[in-house]
Amino acid sequence: MNTKDKTVETATTLFDSGFACSQSVLLAFSQHYGLDEKTAKLISSTFGGGMGRLRETCGAVTGGFMVLGLEFGNEIPNDMETKLNAYRKVRELNKKVVKIHGTSKCSELLKKHATEADVADRKHHKIICRKVVADVTGLVYDMLPVKNTYIEQNVRNV
Numbered sequence: 001m002n003t004k005d006k007t008v009e010t011a012t013t014l015f016d017s018g019f020a021c022s023q024s025v026l027l028a029f030s031q032h033y034g035l036d037e038k039t040a041k042l043i044s045s046t047f048g049g050g051m052g053r054l055r056e057t058c059g060a061v062t063g064g065f066m067v068l069g070l071e072f073g074n075e076i077p078n079d080m081e082t083k084l085n086a087y088r089k090v091r092e093l094n095k096k097v098v099k100i101h102g103t104s105k106c107s108e109l110l111k112k113h114a115t116e117a118d119v120a121d122r123k124h125h126k127i128i129c130r131k132v133v134a135d136v137t138g139l140v141y142d143m144l145p146v147k148n149t150y151i152e153q154n155v156r157n158v
Helices: 003-016 021-033 037-051 059-072 080-101 106-113 116-120 124-143 150-154
Strands: none
Touching (some): 003 021
């Protein structure tokens, strides 16, 4: 199994174990960035369900945005070149998700793929959310620079 497959498997296994979609995506990459597991879990914990169940931007997508921030984000406030490049990466990921799923908005994904009863019974996790977690993880993996061979050696063993 290649490292992309392993990273996607890690994210979906985390999601299946009960972590939010946002947590699952960030946690699949966190070790690579030296982000301790507890901090990654806490930072991303409120973004599930389209950010705190607001059903806005999909939590898996926001988890992907967090990974892109770790890779491409700026540390210096007036480093506009880096900041704007990171914003471009966020828009690129969002565009790719929209191309695959027609939207990156949680409420629209749910309406498109699950009934209200499915959501009430939490069946939407298996119907659509798990798929979006896998897709976003794979898309983010592909967006990372080639230098990320470190991921090959440090993908979580779930």
